[in-house]
Amino acid sequence: MKRYFINSGLKISTAVLLLLMTLFLLITCLCLKTHNDNLKADYIKSLGAISARVVEKNPEMEKEIIPLITKEVSKEEATRGSVFLKQYGLTESVEDELFPYVNRAIVKNNYSIILIFIIMAAILFTLNYFQYGFFYKRIRSLTFAAKKVVEGDYDIAINENKEGDFSKLAISFNSMRGIIRSNLSDLRREKQFLVELLSDISHQLKTPLSSVILYNDIMLTKQLPSKQREDFLLNNQNQLEKMNWLIKNILKLAKLDAKAIEIVKEKQSLNETLQDAIDALESKAYDAQVVIDFKEKEEIAFKHDRLWLEEALINIIKNGIEHTPCGGTIDLELFENPLYTRITIEDTGEGINEADLPNIFKRFYKAKTSKKSDSIGIGLALSKSIVEAHNGMIEVRSKMEVGTRFIITFVKC
Structure with a gap:
């Protein structure tokens, strides 16, 4: 039951119901007390009149009547009194109308209880109407929002800032x-x-x-x-x-x-992955008379998929070889600090025009100033996808006739 009372609406309705029931009890008790006081006053009048008449006829009875009125009578006296009144037809089964004070009290009590019931029922009905109206208004807003979602409108939202x-x-x-x-x-x-x-x-x-x-x-x-x-x-x-x-x-x-390939990341040497990429392109670099210089300073362990990251590095280095003239160099460097791990690949090639830089990672994009006619323009796009699959980012900086630098950064979580 406790879990239901996290709802503010239920808390409020329960508190209001308890308050109304308490108020109903207090009003009923107050009415009954008032009617009982009136009944007591009426019987004081009635008994007073009887006592006065008896004393008037027989003054010696004064001292005996008063104790009978104010104190509880014995069982024997009560029995004798019942037998005496029964001779005149006054029993418990006689109509209430023969006891005017009792009858009046009963009528008042009945009317009071009915009136209190009507008032409390009206109050409860009104509160119930507003409470359920409030609940159903929220349900209607939810239904309306669901209908909008079905129709393709996803901007509407349900705002509820209350607990429950x-x-x-x-x-x-x-x-x-x-x-x-x-x-x-x-x-x-x-x-x-x-x-x-x-x-x-x-x-x-x-x-x-x-x-x-x-x-x-x-x-x-x-x-x-x-x-x-x-x-x-x-x-x-x-x-x-x-x-x-x-x-x-x-x-x-x-x-x-399409995220249809699972990248299996294992903590392993990034130096070895980069060296494997260099080894795969050794003959191509030799034929192009381009020197690849890997400035290896320290061993860096990094969580990655070696085969896929190696392919990304091969594509970038291969791009550098293809756009670097004979006698040029490609410098590779690894760097790590508490925030990120970084790979830089810098060549001394022909460079990339500033207008082409934003597009070089697009599929099948070929720079207008590229001197390589058989370039397809898919290697760098593939490299970018692989790097991003490793939660990394790749950026490029270039200057015409000076060279190009690719910067791959893997931010540490």
Whole structure:
């Protein structure tokens, strides 16, 4: 029962009911006391008149009558008196009208109780009307808000600042409203994402696929020298490898954005993860005559998914290699303090135009000043998604013909 009394409405209604019942008891007792006092006064008059007449007829009876009036009579005297009155038809079963004072008291008591009942019933009915009107008004507001949610209006909220079950219901409703709005918003975003993804895949695959189909048609319909046929086959092989890489990375990016991949984080060496990424690109850096310098100062343990974070780092370093001229360098550095863990990757490449900086992490975005013609523009977008899946953030700073710095920061919880 205690849990129900956390509701302010129930507390108030219970207090009011107890107050009214107490008031009803006090008024009833007061009325009964008044009527009893009146009955006592009437019988004093009646007994006084009888005593005066008896004493007038027989003065010696004065001393015997007064004790009979003021004191309780014995059982024997009461029995004799009942027998005496019975001779004249005065018994307990006789009509009340023959006892005018008793009859008057009974009538007054009945009328008083009925009047008090009517007044208290009217008060209780009025209070009950306002109380339930207040409750149903709150229920109607909740029903109206629920109807609005069904209609797609999620701005309306239920405000309850009092303690109790209605406040809990309002909080639950507002929470449900927020969840529904969030879920529908997520569904809209997923739908838009799917539309954009299909459009991007179609756009990116159209050119290499057309090239493969064209060369295949030529090889099927025409007699070609073996050298030219070999060139066509090599071109097709390059295009197919490009499409294979593109499809794999698009699917990875889509799964990350849709949270369909579980990032398994384990506390392990971040130095080793970064070194593995460097080792994976060692031959590419050698061919491009770019030096990768990892300034390793201390061992840093960080909770992360090695394979995924390594792929993000590979994409960023690979981007630096591709946009750094021969003889350039890529400097990598790890840094940790009580607030965050940070990775910086800085190259001495061609740099990124200031107008392109806000867009470089967008899928399939290619900078207008980029000198690499076969760049697809998906590696950095994938890296950003992986870093954010690790609760990190990535930013870039660049200056044309000077170089570019990528800063990856993981804030400690």
